[in-house]
Amino acid sequence: MRNREVAELLYEAADILEYQQVEWKPRAYRRAAQMIENLGEDIENIYAREGKAGLIKIPGVGKSIADHIAEYLETGKVEKFEKLKGKAPSGAAELMEIRGLGAKKMKKLADTLGIRTLSDLKNAIAAHRLRRLEGFGEKTEENLAKAIEQYEKSHSRIALGKALPIADEIIFTLKARCKDTTSKVDLSKIIYTGSLRRLKETIGDIDILAEAEKGEALKVMNCFVSLPDVDQVILKGSTKSSVILKEGTAIDLRVVPPESYGAALQYFTGSKEHNIELRNIAIKKGYKLSEYGLYIKESGKQIAGSSEEEIYKALGLAYIPPELRENRGEIKAAAKNALPKLIEQSDLRGDLHVHTNYSEGKDSLKTMIERAEALGYEYIAITDHSRSQKIARGLEIEKLKAQWKEIDKLSKCFRIKILKGSEVDILKDGTLDFPDEILKELDIVLGSIHSGFALPEKEMTERIVTALENRYLDILAHPSGRLLGKREPYAVNYERVFEAAAANGKLIEINSQPSRLDLNDELILRAKTFGIKFCISTDSHSAADLTFMRYGVGQARRGWLEKEDVVNTYPYTRLKEVLKKLKE
DNA sequence: GCCGTTTTCGGCCCGACTGTTTTCAGTCG
Structure with a gap:
């Protein structure tokens, strides 16, 4: 998959052209780059299959950019861009x-x-x-x-798992302050927008929106800039203020009047690319769309603005959930009323990746089961590490069998169904870390890679494909192996991995750990086109981690997944059938 | 450089805030 690479190339060229004060070209290059990033299909495949004609079919790509992309795919560089590089400062x-x-x-x-x-x-x-x-x-x-x-x-982006709790906390405090200051502000309208509302895996800064009449807006702003966690006030106006928190996170607050609240919520939620498309639709219909509302261009009369729903409706579109607003085809789908009915967190009936203190978890088997039952789950899979994972205190066979005994005992005390599982290492040659006679006793087998991350792409792909062909493996866990901001995903050919998973009916995990979020949204979208089913799991290492599910659900929604795509929305009996069928 | 059921040429999202300006340019999102 070289889409990201090609997009980077175009972004870089756009930056240099912008520096040279070239008009419009940077915008054209960036638009093309953005479409390529979100294509969902490998651009190399398109080029191999259809040549330049296929490239030109990509929106934003014309003859000239198609030539550049072709040159890049064939030679590894673009002559014209190489010359450009010398025209801007090195830094x-x-x-x-x-x-x-x-x-x-x-x-x-x-x-x-x-x-x-x-x-x-x-x-x-x-x-x-x-x-x-x-x-x-x-x-x-x-x-x-x-x-x-x-x-x-802090020039790197903040992980979703860090930003969301910060935003929750700030909004909670801001509401309390506003309540003491003025009675005229609807506190329920203070919410986070931006990439956070879209549940993007990383966030640049936190955006908060509030609603207030003109006279009250400044009061809200004053509460905001004087919050105890604020370190610097970058700017402060009557509709917009920016601050930086002591721990380094940047937060923007916008305050708008009620008749514009929906338009502002829509606008500030983004993405930028989604909004540009929306505005173009507005223009074609003779409207003008801004953060204050949707207006008839001629008369200036407002026809929508107080809610997001009415704006999408007035533009002839079905309501688009925030997680889809990335200009990845959601606007066309909304126009045809063909948006997916996205999975909800409440659809989930269990967690299929949970550690206990048998291996590297902090809490006991009993505690994990208790907490899962308290969350209302119908089932939970206990999946401690296998024996090769020495660092994570992976279980030897005897210890695993001891765990089975305890599970049998605990099963009698709880309503929740407990699946005996294991997170089994995929060894370097693609075999699994337990012999078949153990694997076949398990209710659920996760396969994952915890060593040999640096294998070349070809060998890593073979390793995973071999594992996917093992009849006892059910789920490929954290498939890319990345740790956000810490470890790059390992080199692997996803096309082949997805083909193998689809051919063998294997499930792919969406790991909800904030540091992983693996698979990511783009690859989820891609995998779905292969007809693959998923599970969303927390990979919990303590009872508190069980709540990480919200992050995984967010990524699944960003990947356009519906309830039916995710097996841990199924009732217990249906889940068991799926798992049983895999081993036949 | 791309694009077109109002256009194959002339457009290209829109508005707030800041600083250096006496009316606006630059930047940001």
Whole structure:
């Protein structure tokens, strides 16, 4: 899958063109890059099958970009882009990340002061050389210094699992403060928007929206910027404020009047690409769409704005859930009333990947079962590590059998059904870490890779395919092996893995651990086209982890999954049938 | 550079905030 690679190439070219103040081309390149990123099909396959004609069919890709992509796929580079590279400062990509520094200012800095890297910029600021430039000033210099500091502190995105609790906490506190300050604000309308509401795996900053009449807006803003966790106030106006929390997270708050609340919620939820498409539809219908509402262009009369639903309706679209708003085809589907009916967390009847203190879990078997039953689940699978996982205290066969005995005993005390399982290592040659006579006694077998991450793509693919052909394996767990922000996914040919999973009827896990979220949304979408079924599991290492399910469900929804696609929405008897059939 | 049931040429999302400006450019989302 080289889509990401091709998209990066185009994004990079767009940045340089933007730096050169070339008009419109950067936008065209970025649009093409974005479509390629979200294609759901390997661009190499398209090119191999249909040549340039196939590439031109991709929205945003015309003859010229198709030529560039073809050249890149065949030779590994694009002559024209190679020449472009020399035209911008070497540190341009990094400098563009600094808040307040765009293409124009960067060019000015390069042309007048010869600034080409972040360290050049830092030196120039320290020597107060910026404030003398035309269009710059003392304040700009100070702000850039602060922005650099902020960039160096946390320029990476925040994991969903970290951002969501922070947002919940801030909103809780903000509501309490607002309640003490004014009675005229509807507290239930204070919610998070942005990529967080879309449940994206990582978040740049947290966006919060509130509703208030004009006279009350500033009161909400004052509550917000004076929250105890706020470190810096970046900007403060009557509709928009930005702050940075002491632990480094950036938070924006927007306040809008009731007649615009839905439009603002829609707008700030994004994604940007989804919104641009929506606005284009509005224009074609003779409307104008902004964060304040949907208006008739001629008369300026508002025809929708207080709720998201009425905006989509007025544009001739079915309501699109936030998780789908990535311009991956959801707008076309909404126009045809063909959106998926997305899975809900309440559809889940059990958790199929849970550790106990038999291996690396913190809590006892009994505690995990108790908590799962308290969550209302119908079943839970106990899946401690297999014997090769020495670090995680993987179970020897004797210990596994002892666990079975305890499960049999506990089964009599609980309503919830307990499946005897194991998270079995897929060894380097693709065999599983327990012999067949043990595997066939288990109710459920997860296969996963915990060693030999650096295998070349071909061998890693063979290893996983071999495991998928093992009749005793049920589920491929955390299939890409990535740890968000820490470890890249291992090299593997997903087309082949998905083919093998589909051919053998194997299930693919969506691991809900905030540090994993594995498979990711794009690969879920891709896997679904192979007809594969999934399970959403927490990979819990303590009873508290059982609540991680919300993150996995979010990724499943982003991958367009419906209830029927996910086997742990099935009643116990149906789940057992699925698992039994796999071993026949 | 791309695109088109109002266009094959002339458009390309829209508005807020800030700073350096006396009316606007740059940046951001």
